[in-house]
Amino acid sequence: MSKKLDRKDFLKMSTAGLSTSVLAGMALSKPVVAKNRTNQGRPIRLGFVGIGGRGTWHLSAALGIEGVEVPAICEIRADRLENAKNMVEASGRPSPTLYGEGPMGETDFERLCAEEDLDAVICSTSWKWHAPIVLAAMNNDKHAACEVPLMLTLDEAWRIVEAYEKTGKWASTVLGGFPDVTLLNMIRHGVFGEVLHIEDGYVHDLRFVKNNIEREPWRLQHSIDRNGNLYPDHPMRTIMPAMDINHGDRIDFLVSMSSKAVMLNRYAAEQFGTDHPDATRTMNQGDYNASLIRTVNGKMITLNFDTNTPHPRESFRLQGTKGVYEDGADVETIYLEGPSPESHEWESAEPYLEEYEHPMVKNYNPPPRVGGAIEGHGRRMDQTPINWHNLIMAITEGTQPYIDTYDSVTSSAVSAVTEASVANNGRPVDFPDFTKGKWKERTPIFMEA
Amino acid sequence: MKSNRRDFLKTAGLGSLGVFGTGILAGCTTQEEVESRLSQVKEQASRQYTQQFNMHGYAAPALDVVRVGMTGVGNRGSGTVRRLASIEGVEIVAVNDLEEDRVNEAIESISETHSPEGYYDGEDDWRRMCERDDIDLIAIATPWHLHTDQAVYAMENGKHVYIELPAAQTIEECWRLVETSERTRRHCVQMSGSCHSGDAAYVLNMVRNGVLGEIVHGEGGYIHDLMNRYNFSKTMYHNLWRLNENIDRHGNLYPQHALTPMAQMMDLNYGDQMSYLVSMQSNDFNMAQRARELAEEDEFWEPYVGRDYRGNMNSTLIRTHKGRTILIQHDVTTPRPGIRFNLIVGSVGTYHARPGRLGFSYDDGWIPQEEYEALMEEYTPEIVRRFNEMREQAVETGRAERSYARVNATDWRLIDSLRNGLPVEMDVYDAALTSSVIPLSEWSVANKSASIDVPDFTAGAWESNERGMRVNLESGGGTTRIR
Numbered sequence: 037m038s039k040k041l042d043r044k045d046f047l048k049m050s051t052a053g054l055s056t057s058v059l060a061g062m063a064l065s066k067p068v069v070a071k072n073r074t075n076q077g078r079p080i081r082l083g084f085v086g087i088g089g090r091g092t093w094h095l096s097a098a099l100g101i102e103g104v105e106v107p108a109i110c111e112i113r114a115d116r117l118e119n120a121k122n123m124v125e126a127s128g129r130p131s132p133t134l135y136g137e138g139p140m141g142e143t144d145f146e147r148l149c150a151e152e153d154l155d156a157v158i159c160s161t162s163w164k165w166h167a168p169i170v171l172a173a174m175n176n177d178k179h180a181a182c183e184v185p186l187m188l189t190l191d192e193a194w195r196i197v198e199a200y201e202k203t204g205k206w207a208s209t210v211l212g213g214f215p216d217v218t219l220l221n222m223i224r225h226g227v228f229g230e231v232l233h234i235e236d237g238y239v240h241d242l243r244f245v246k247n248n249i250e251r252e253p254w255r256l257q258h259s260i261d262r263n264g265n266l267y268p269d270h271p272m273r274t275i276m277p278a279m280d281i282n283h284g285d286r287i288d289f290l291v292s293m294s295s296k297a298v299m300l301n302r303y304a305a306e307q308f309g310t311d312h313p314d315a316t317r318t319m320n321q322g323d324y325n326a327s328l329i330r331t332v333n334g335k336m337i338t339l340n341f342d343t344n345t346p347h348p349r350e351s352f353r354l355q356g357t358k359g360v361y362e363d364g365a366d367v368e369t370i371y372l373e374g375p376s377p378e379s380h381e382w383e384s385a386e387p388y389l390e391e392y393e394h395p396m397v398k399n400y401n402p403p404p405r406v407g408g409a410i411e412g413h414g415r416r417m418d419q420t421p422i423n424w425h426n427l428i429m430a431i432t433e434g435t436q437p438y439i440d441t442y443d444s445v446t447s448s449a450v451s452a453v454t455e456a457s458v459a460n461n462g463r464p465v466d467f468p469d470f471t472k473g474k475w476k477e478r479t480p481i482f483m484e485a
Numbered sequence: 486m487k488s489n490r491r492d493f494l495k496t497a498g499l500g501s502l503g504v505f506g507t508g509i510l511a512g513c514t515t516q517e518e519v520e521s522r523l524s525q526v527k528e529q530a531s532r533q534y535t536q537q538f539n540m541h542g543y544a545a546p547a548l549d550v551v552r553v554g555m556t557g558v559g560n561r562g563s564g565t566v567r568r569l570a571s572i573e574g575v576e577i578v579a580v581n582d583l584e585e586d587r588v589n590e591a592i593e594s595i596s597e598t599h600s601p602e603g604y605y606d607g608e609d610d611w612r613r614m615c616e617r618d619d620i621d622l623i624a625i626a627t628p629w630h631l632h633t634d635q636a637v638y639a640m641e642n643g644k645h646v647y648i649e650l651p652a653a654q655t656i657e658e659c660w661r662l663v664e665t666s667e668r669t670r671r672h673c674v675q676m677s678g679s680c681h682s683g684d685a686a687y688v689l690n691m692v693r694n695g696v697l698g699e700i701v702h703g704e705g706g707y708i709h710d711l712m713n714r715y716n717f718s719k720t721m722y723h724n725l726w727r728l729n730e731n732i733d734r735h736g737n738l739y740p741q742h743a744l745t746p747m748a749q750m751m752d753l754n755y756g757d758q759m760s761y762l763v764s765m766q767s768n769d770f771n772m773a774q775r776a777r778e779l780a781e782e783d784e785f786w787e788p789y790v791g792r793d794y795r796g797n798m799n800s801t802l803i804r805t806h807k808g809r810t811i812l813i814q815h816d817v818t819t820p821r822p823g824i825r826f827n828l829i830v831g832s833v834g835t836y837h838a839r840p841g842r843l844g845f846s847y848d849d850g851w852i853p854q855e856e857y858e859a860l861m862e863e864y865t866p867e868i869v870r871r872f873n874e875m876r877e878q879a880v881e882t883g884r885a886e887r888s889y890a891r892v893n894a895t896d897w898r899l900i901d902s903l904r905n906g907l908p909v910e911m912d913v914y915d916a917a918l919t920s921s922v923i924p925l926s927e928w929s930v931a932n933k934s935a936s937i938d939v940p941d942f943t944a945g946a947w948e949s950n951e952r953g954m955r956v957n958l959e960s961g962g963g964t965t966r967i968r
Contacts, residue, residue: 229771232767232768232770232797233767241846241847241848289933291934291936293802294810295808295809295810296808296809298832299701299832302832322808322810323701324701324702324830325810326810326812328802330934334768334770334796336765336767336798336800338800338812342702342830345702345832346835346845346847347847348837348844348850355797355819355821356819357770357797358820359820359821360821360822366850371820373820380822380823461761461936462762462802462804463936464763464933464934
């Protein structure tokens, strides 16, 4: 099948036009990975667990990369497992070993982690399985690349941190996406002065998805059982590096508040009739949740979470001592004291975004994808997504993805901590320091551009 | 004896540079004073109260002519007195300020239609004005810390009051306003022009008509860069009182612009009520630095170096008894275009300000501009229509040109209500509730964002009170002209 990917070749192909400093930036987080082998001269072997919408997309992304092998797949639904097997075979790779159908059923991923020789496990299951799968991978000498959230509870978070520190195998939510590095570049160049407040959220009406039992039978249950910010990772992946969280600053404490829950009952009543159990069932999750997060350096983050109301979409806002940037989804605006032409009037951010476009993005030129555009739930891209590139680089070079174990755990832990606050009338809850003091010394990620 | 400004400064002990360290920093307080003030917040907030008389919905006897005494004609009040002077049936009979020049300028600015008497004989001259028996309404636009004392004294002397926001600074002051208004049966109205201007009144009308469905969440703030032109200005505020409010005070000091419209959309005080709040604040990242920079150039600023400045960003989350949430922010010191009432989320639709837009579905996004404008036109509330008619008539006569141009519908409707003997649209409970967020947020910030219960100034009447803020003039009136 495909020719083996040599590290040097991969770098050559993927970084044509990139300066070495960009490469350094992409691979900057180099913590305790000394015992990791690098993959020079070897294919990268990935085992996939969970082949739903996102899992299909990730598998498709991986199969488009030369030098990546997929020797094992685990999925509990036979139709999806069959489809995944066909995808691997169609790419010209050997037929993968299949898991998920045996007597172990839902926990068959443990057998995959124990028996297969893999560099990393790619986890895209429903949320509650993320931590068990990630831990099984790490404890079986495999890295774990996971969809968001990495885990649901603080107990799981600490177990992942301990597994990382014990085994040297990392766990990362790199599959969730990539930060806005151009904005980060502007911050690093001091365009906004000192960043003191960032506001973002996950505002996305998922009432249809939650009630799509065929596609995601598990998702509604989280709204029934839990109440907090259940999906912090998308905003946090840009906010954390923008504020150097875990790299010079850290989250001190947070408060969180949820509104009443009316939307899901109404939706069920309208769609399925007032006799349907979901029309009257108690939904714990408030329709709107807002969380206020404070860092030890005195900065603030405001996170919104709303997946139930007909709210067109979120907006991102970053405030510094010299100016402000807002991404209102339709239009990106900026105001900088001094450079902006009108006093306290927004102007288009486009010229600035162009000027400060991060070379990592501007010069991104991965090897051509094999097999056409990516399939599954996600953007239909003809190019290897940059987070996948980052993941492959980490495995190849023996580093960690841009969002390393501590940062991934921190990002996803926002959920559990907000739930604790909401349950106690918005009580302030201290945020765990998963780095155990190392945040003071850890250097900011993507420093060089 | 009429005193001039120099005399006042002398008697107040502020005439020379040497006193900067003591008296001039009105916000300058000891740690003990700060702690004592905060402990009183908790105590006063948990007070059990029995209503003496329900001022909500109360209609005072109609006044054909509303005789007005104005106190505080600085930055803000000099405009307030002109706005009120331009409304039919208003007679400005007295104007008070510490500074004679200000009083004279204010009198001159309305001399075409009014001949008020000036009061500028020292710090307490406003009391003499309140004691006159030929005044119906005292309008207050003095520095914040005077608002409640003046309002209470005016009501005790039989006057209705119209107070620039914020009406009160402490929970104790909020209770005093409520008790006094109930006992004297005098209206206590906090100016909240934001409720009638911009989109807020239109959106309120939509909410009242169910266009957005059941209201779940709202957001807004007072995001207004006051840093250099206002706070660090020697001339903008008397003795730099506004800058001094940025020292030793940590919380949301100006919630009303955002909160009052949202309170109306959520029926707070008449159908729902605030339950508790939490408040968080960032550090100060530029005020202390600005003070240091200024002091290097000019020793005038030396007393401002090393002070405990409020953090730039304050965010307060409020939950209501019926499970609605409100997020209000306060930031007056970073360079940033402004925000007031900003977002209201309902079960059917969402409104977002700046630019105004409406959305009814995630997938379809915000509705097209033409549809948005058509909806805004359809839901233009009667109060706005009538007010605009009155203004247009005034413009036609040529009088509304100059200084009168900025009269707002809040002023107009207050006078209209008093003249027609109608309940006021915003009463003492609204003033107390929205002002109480200031000390409550200060308490929460001082206690690591702990939650604190919001006092119910209506003493339970919110459950049965009729809706306030009748934007379609449901209670009648709307007959007052603009000069």
